[in-house]
Amino acid sequence: MSFIKTKGFVIQSIGYRDSNRLLKILTPEHGLITCSALGAKSKKSTLQVVSNPFVFAEYELFYYRERYRVQSASIIDAYLPLMEDIKRLTCVSHLAELVLDILRDNAKSKNSYQFWAYASYKITTDPDPVLITHLAQIKYLSEQGFAPWIDNCLICGNEFSEKGARFYFAEYGAICERDSCRNNVGSSSVIDLSHSSLLTLMYLIHNPYEKCFNMRLTEHVRQEIINYSERYLTYIMEKNYQKLDMIKSLENFEQGNIR
Ligand SMILES: [Zn+2]
Structure with missing residues (x-):
């Protein structure tokens, strides 16, 4: 003892x-x-x-x-501000569920403590806790061995043009607009990503926490990243995270109130 x-x-x-x-x-x-x-x-x-x-x-x-x-x-x-804000609390609860799922098989996995320190603090204090939650979950999945291939085309290796790319979930990677590349992969679940969203994801995956949770995005890119993040999470973890639905409902409710 x-x-x-x-x-x-x-x-x-x-x-x-x-x-x-x-x-x-x-x-x-x-x-x-x-x-x-x-x-x-x-x-x-x-x-x-x-x-x-x-x-x-x-x-x-x-x-x-x-x-x-x-x-x-x-x-x-x-973390008292968290307890007084249902949206922030739901965001942190969701991220906790993901961290527990990842650590179930490997409780000593590296970086989790540092990650949590940054992510939970930012969710508690940032004006946009929902975006932070999605940035955080993509970052965490990437570090724990589930990084999406996003730097260049999975097939031809060329950098992406202004036209953006299509992300193929079954391939865990993005493919450029050429038919010769896209004909190479079977049909699967896909999402189109703008060039700005691709750059955002690259920045997120390759930079340390203090940089990657301080991004400001346009509304369009923000929404693309959130849509992508929700689907990537479900695909990787093979389960539905119900708190994400709650977060969506809370956001819709707030926006309805403002209009
Ligand atoms: Zn290509």
């Missing part, structure tokens, strides 16, 4: 047996770990706040027989 001191983000918090919580905490050195926080549901507990979903805290953990238990913790950032 041993004691471990670590910073971490709570990615998931589930109540169990009366007053306890089971936490999934993303840490810099130990990856994603599962910890029990005994009594954390009780209002009197000192572990209550540090067991809330998406908080950032420093934890003292007791490790015994491959299990972690939270001994004590001090909050670093409670």
Whole structure:
């Protein structure tokens, strides 16, 4: 048995047996770990706040027989603005679901802690949390071994012209406008991407977090990226992420209110 001191983000918090919580905490050195926080549901507990979903805290953990238990913790950032904004909260919850799905088979996968630090902060503070969520999920999928081929034509290798390209989901890549290239691939699920959207995706995939979550896009490119991101995610993960539908409903509702 041993004691471990670590910073971490709570990615998931589930109540169990009366007053306890089971936490999934993303840490810099130990990856994603599962910890029990005994009594954390009780209002009197000192572990209550540090067991809330998406908080950032420093934890003292007791490790015994491959299990972690939270001994004590001090909050670093409670991410309070998140709790007061249903759209931002849904965005972060969605991203947490994706991170948990990716880490299920590889809890120590590299970069996840840094990624979460940047992405959750930007979703909490940026004026456009929905766009940030989609940029973040494309970035994360790319880093975890699912990068789309977007730099040049998958078939002829030429750079894309102003005409843009067509993305073939079954090939995980984009193909230029030439018939000779497109006739090379069987029919599959596709989406047309403008040249600006292709440049945006290249920039996103090849740049560090501090740059790629600070992009400003035209409304047209923003919508193309979001449409692409939704379909790419479903294709790669082979499941429907229902919180994305909720985010869409919330956006439609807001826009309806403005008109
Ligand atoms: Zn080509």
